[in-house]
Amino acid sequence: MVSRTIPVQAFDLVVIGGTGDLARRKILPALFKRFCAGQMSDDCRLIGAARRDLDAAQYRDFVRDALREFAGELALNEASVAGFCAHVDYVAIDARGDMGWQKLSDLVATGEAQDAVRAFYFSVGPSLFSDIAERLERFGLTDSDSRVVVEKPFGRDLETAQALNAQLAQYFDEGQIYRIDHYLGKETVQNLMAVRFGNMLFEPLWNAQYIDHIQITVAESVGVEGRGEYYERAGAMRDMVQNHLMQLLCLIAMEPPAHFDPDAVRDEKLKVIRALDGVQPHHIVRGQYTASDGALSYREDVGNERSKTESFIALKCHLNNWRWAGTPFYLRTGKRLSHRDSEITVVFKDTPHSIFGPEAGRHRNELTIQLQPNEGITLGVTIKEPGPGGMRLVDVPLDMSFAEALGPAADAPDAYERLIMDVIRGNQTLFMRNDEVEAAWAWTDPIIHGWEARGDAPKPYDAYSAGPDDAALMMRRDGRDWKGLEK
16 A cells, blocks of 8 residues: 655755765655655755755765665665756855855745745754754744754753744744654554544543553663763753654653644643652662673773763653543653554453453553564454353454555655655644743753662663563563563
8 A cells, every 4th residue: 555645845954964864864865765655745855954065966966875775675676866966056154154155045036836835954053053044033043933853862851942942942832843853753552543533442441441551662782882972961851752752651651632634633642741740769760881792882982981870861751630540651762672663552441350360360451662673553452262161361462563564664655755745734633832942941841860879870781682681670560560661
């Protein structure tokens, strides 16, 4: 089943930082795939802008190399690559100076489509946001219909996030700002809302009366992989929990919005963040991977033998609201774990009374939403084990792999493809609003300040394991077990 292609309005997308790693690995391949799917008209343009001294022809060579490396089999079609590169241009600029900005303004003004959407992707560090925004305005590149895309990390605490929001607000209305979190572009993440609000089967049960607890795991088998300098400043809490896991928590726990429109959805997500209780120290487990199975330790990877930065964190959280009172949410993420695995598991409560007696064992329904590597949904149900010998119960999965049910995964847009096209369409549903970002930091900051004040050091764990033993102990104290990594 090939994904349905909906043409978008003509656009000029200016990628500031167009020679960087994010552009090479994600943005350029995503746009190329949308070009191959027929979503880019003849009037669409991609303009790279960066410090590197290149002309347009040299930048097109850069684009071709990026596509060969990261765009898969589609890039083997030379005609498609050539057709895409015909839409590509480049201007060398200085983000903190005036070099190149007038040339960029002149180039953008030459667009053939008078009503083209004009979007600017800030594929640079947050320290440059204000400088770039000021120059976009001063050189006449933006107007009230222009859009800007900014990547995480959006600040490193509440104070810096507020400062970044204030800087952008000097030049753009909130409706023009798209804070991108690629996790929200994943097909299964969006299906959280479809599963919850499109099925009468689940929504009546989606509360503390029927759900025992919910687990959210985002595990990576890789280490910091050349991002040591950044990761030392961030750690797992800032890098993953404050944004990715927080957004997943919001989607799994939010109330039904009145309508499926950007602000209605984001209003409900904001309520979830504001309902989060503070986390007690004994409900926090921080870890740091050690050398094992040929892998270097975290401290060796970042070049700091005294590092106290966490590469793993597990939290037990509670929402102080009517729907979820008393139902814990367990969040877990880390680097250099046993395998790559991102999933949400909703564990339902036991039946009020088992008619089969204690010998039948304990059986619970579990709904597992697999985000990566293979997107899909599994519902565990209890049935009688086939054969004679009495009523023996066994749990079996009702499994729906999206690839099997809907066609090859290669036919579905990836997260960046979807989100960039949403920018062009002006759909902010899957992008974070300023108050969401600030509320997330307001919850995160006290947790970080707490362990810093206590001088807590992360617990060591072997590379390619399930994380520190203390994370498993935290669950066992509650009579529960983690799902996923321990399989």
